[in-house]
Amino acid sequence: MALLLLGLGLGLGWGPSFTSAQILNPQAIVQRNYNMARVAGTWYSISMASDNLTWVQEHGDLRLFVRRIEHLGNGSLKFNFRFRVQGECVIVAVVFERTEKNGEFSIAYQGQNKLQVVETDYRLFIIFYLHNTQAERQTQVLALYGRNPEMSPAFLNRFEQACRRYGLSSRAIIHLTSQDRCFYNR
Ligand SMILES: *[C@@H]1O[C@H](CO)[C@@H](O)[C@H](O)[C@H]1NC(C)=O
Ligand SMILES: *[C@@H]1O[C@H](CO)[C@@H](O)[C@H](O)[C@H]1NC(C)=O
Numbered sequence: 001m002a003l004l005l006l007g008l009g010l011g012l013g014w015g016p017s018f019t020s021a022q023i024l025n026p027q028a029i030v031q032r033n034y035n036m037a038r039v040a041g042t043w044y045s046i047s048m049a050s051d052n053l054t055w056v057q058e059h060g061d062l063r064l065f066v067r068r069i070e071h072l073g074n075g076s077l078k079f080n081f082r083f084r085v086q087g088e089c090v091i092v093a094v095v096f097e098r099t100e101k102n103g104e105f106s107i108a109y110q111g112q113n114k115l116q117v118v119e120t121d122y123r124l125f126i127i128f129y130l131h132n133t134q135a136e137r138q139t140q141v142l143a144l145y146g147r148n149p150e151m152s153p154a155f156l157n158r159f160e161q162a163c164r165r166y167g168l169s170s171r172a173i174i175h176l177t178s179q180d181r182c183f184y185n186r
Contacts, residue, residue, distance in 0.1 A: 024154040028121040034103040038122040040071045043145040045180065046125075047156060049163045049173040050141045056174055061110065062130075064092070065180045066145055074098070077105050077115075082182035089182035110134055118162050123147065125155050127162050140166055150177055 043066045048056040055062045064081040072078055075098035082089050096105035096115050103117040111134030120126035130141040144151075144159040160170050 022124060022148060022152060024124070024152070024158065025121065028123065029119050030121070031119045032103065034117050034120070035122070036071045036075075036077065036103070039077075039117070039120060039126060040069055042068055042147065043126070044147070044149045045143065045176045046146045046151050047144040047159050047173055047175050047177075048141065049143075049159075049168045050139065051168060051172060052139045053172065053174070055139060055141060062141055063176075065176065065182060066143075082180070084181055111137075118142070119158075125151065125158070127159060129162075129166065140168065142166060142168065149180075149183070 045065045048062070050056050050062070054060055057063065064079075064083050066079060066081055068080040070078040070080070072095070077096045077098070079094045079096070081092045081094065083092065084090070094107065094109075096107045096113075098104075099106055099114075105115040107113045107115070111132055113133075114131045116129045116131075118127040118129050124147050126145050128143045128145070130143070132139040132141070142159070142163050144155065146155065156175075160173065163170070163173060
């Protein structure tokens with residue numbers, strides 16, 4: 001009996017399942033004319049992809065766990081990240097400068113970087129695209145951030161589709177959920 005109840009309990013969503021508030025609504029997704037003020041707030045790193053996995057793997061420069069995004073008064077976008085250096089959780093704030101284009105930002109770091117919003121519903125997820133140019137070398141990085149620390153497969157599928165549009169297969173994707181060793185150090 002107890003087992004049966006437990007089974008029912010899990011079936012009804014007492015386990016690590018997703019609530020209806022976390023269902024992907026394709027109609028809520030925007031792909032242009034972004035309201036960057038609505039992008040501000042708390043985010044979690046869910047997945048990243050790159051055509052050079054060195055950047056996002058363990059010890060990679062861009063293996064960064066997002067905490068918060070601020071939309072600054074001058075239109076720039078400030079990211080608050082955590083990452084691990086020699087076993088310590090380090091806080092980094094990175095400001096991407098606004099450009100002429102809506103949803104597009106830039107920063108000089110290891111060459112030139114262009115950051116673009118690919119799509120978002122503001123409420124649950126956002127996908128960013130970063131294009132780095134360093135001398136002759138071009139590198140692409142995509143990131144899926146969620147308002148919640150875990151996301152249902154529908155969002156991961158959405159991310160895979162976005163990656164494919166930039167020529168990245170699912171083999172170029174790494175999942176960061178539960179990889180955040182600074183999780184309790186928000
Ligand atoms: C990948 O990135 C690393 C680190 O920046 C670099 O050393 C390496 O040459 C890159 N590989 C390719 C194929 O561009
Ligand atoms: C916008 O403000 C931030 C924070 O004060 C600053 O770092 C950045 O350089 C400013 N950008 C421009 C274009 O003035």
